[in-house]
Amino acid sequence: MTARGIDQLDILIVTGDAYVDHAAFGPILIARFLEGRGYKVGVVAQPKWDDPSDIARMGAPRLFVGVSAGNLDSMLGKLTSQLKTRSEDQYTPGGERNQRPNRATLVYSNLCRAAFPGVPIVLGGIEASLRRIAHYDYWSDKVRRSMLLDAKADLLVFGMGEKPAWEIAQRLDAGKPLSALRDIRGTAHVLNSPKEWRPFADEPSRNVKDGKVLLLPSYEEVRGDRLAFAKMTGTFQKETNPGNARPLLQVHGDQAVYFNPPAHPLKEEEMDELYDLPFQRLPHPTYKQGVPAYKTVKDSIVTMRGCFGGCTFCSITEHEGRIIQSRSESSVLREIRQLSRMNSFSGTLTDIGGPTANMYKVRCKSEKIETACRRLSCLHPKVCSNLNTDHTPLLDLLGKVRKNKDVKHAYIASGIRYDLAEKSPEFIRVLAQHHTGGQVSVAPEHNNPDVLDKMKKPPIEAYERFVSSFCDASEKAGKEQHLVPYLITGHPGSTLSDAVDLALYLKRQGMRPRQVQDFIPTPMAIATAMYHTGYDPFTLEPVYSAKKLREKRMMKALVFYWDEQHWPLAREALLSLGKGHLIGRAADCLVPPDYGKTKSTAGKRSPQGPRSGPPRGPRSGTPRGRKPN
Ligand code: SF4
Structure with missing residues (x-):
């Protein structure tokens, strides 16, 4: 900052990922984008979280702090489907683990509140975006509140953040109060009392600038009622097209979260502009x-x-x-x-x-x-x-x-x-x-x-x-x-x-x-x-899901039918289904018999199946980094 003659930043971005100056790293892309629009932007990457001093190393920014867990949800980045700790964090130097806290958005937001009293806090990134309404958290097996409420932040940017972040910066720079930032597309804010949100809840069809406010089932409803959660998902998913999405409101106790419609997609020239930024x-x-x-x-x-x-x-x-x-x-x-x-x-x-x-x-x-x-x-x-x-x-x-x-x-x-x-x-x-x-x-x-x-x-x-x-x-x-x-x-x-x-x-x-x-x-x-x-959130028909971790492991072991390490569990799965005839050496069998342990049971029903430990296959230690198709 000294070398560049910067006394105070306009915007500080806090991220749970390492600093990699590349457009593939979301918080850095936003930082470069805002810098390209003329703001002085600093980034604190992977701050320590035991006290606020590390996050405050570049001082309080003039306009706002943007907080992101990084490119991945912090819980997804840390734990596997089997709830085991991943062997490395792909977004940390050396793949080191434990360089970001669980639910990093919440932790960083609270640190920023302590470090920068009075500075607006804006959440963004995939963790905040996908936890913006009441949501199911696999890792705690609970329905959790909108992250905006738990983080006690001022605004939450969802989806791709360039346009909303720029609009926030412009309005704050023009001296507007936070109360004048409540209609920005791609953002959510909190209505703190029934007096504020009741008019929307009582009149769900009330006209607002962009259409009509749609009331989602409340957090309390979806926390206790699975059918209400499914209906909420079905309703919410139909409101994601920026061309026709309505503003949404979800009540949480005495408070409510108001969601503006999503930001409009970037045009070709706007996309080009992003990739022309001076990434190293x-x-x-x-x-x-x-x-x-x-x-x-x-x-x-x-x-x-x-x-x-x-x-x-x-x-x-x-x-x-x-x-x-x-x-x-x-x-x-x-x-x-x-x-x-x-x-x-x-x-x-x-x-x-x-x-x-x-x-x-x-x-x-x-x-x-x-x-x-x-x-x-x-x-x-x-x-x-x-x-x-x-x-x-x-x-x-x-x-x-x-x-x-x-x-x-x-x-x-x-x-x-x-x-x-x-x-x-x-x-x-x-x-x-x-x-x-x-x-x-x-x-x-x-x-x-x-x-x-x-x-x-x-x-x-x-x-x-x-x-x-x-x-x-x-x-x-x-x-x-x-x-x-x-x-x-x-x-x-x-x-x-x-x-x-x-x-x-x-x-x-x-x-x-x-x-x-x-x-x-x-x-x-x-x-x-x-x-x-x-x-099913759209048809409301019942859908079976395997919930027991062992059953899930068995499913995976079966698909690895060719890999010796998975055979004990695959055999157990086959026997539990009464499909012992698929254990054998014939071409239409899936796995060979275990002569040491299961030869006598192969081909027979066995309610318990043989005693075999968990698969010795490679641990699913890293995020797949795979594409979604
Ligand atoms: S192609 Fe057009 S009409 Fe068809 S599903 Fe996609 S957006 Fe809708």
């Missing part, structure tokens, strides 16, 4: 060890944000929005030229993509229809006839990337939405010929039609068609390439028996999956509401 593309020079997540993004290029897939286990749509926001071709090519001038660049672009690589510049045919639409997915139950599925902009972009003489390889490691890719055989051909480093990640997730329907994923036949097209294209390109299937076990709607069927399907197909995720109910996901309530 490096971790802070004081770090002695590498930041694992940086290695993943170091040589990758983001082309778009948002996702219209609407997969129920994923919250990208809720956070980034379902309207795709793409960069211009020239902006992407400019960034690649900058990257290729860095000494560390080897000539390989490890990824060109975003949440879904082949959604670049794909949108609804009509802005008017898009604005009015309340569908949760443009792809499920089938590709919407209004979707312009043209892959030409992506193909043109990739063609120009290939012409850059400094780029030897340009891979697509982001997920491919295969029901969309099917619409462009040329894309599949180009992908197989030029943009695959031998492996392509695709996510059938399961094979059971009912489970896939609960996930809002296409039927397995769509995956099979993609496999066939990709293999043909690879053969024509003279390349031996593989598809890496991602699968989820334990998703709501799936049973142990379904896991057996999935394993048998995989075996018949000759697939030995390595990427299998035991379902984690993350805050605000639709599948989380199914898991917690036992209801």
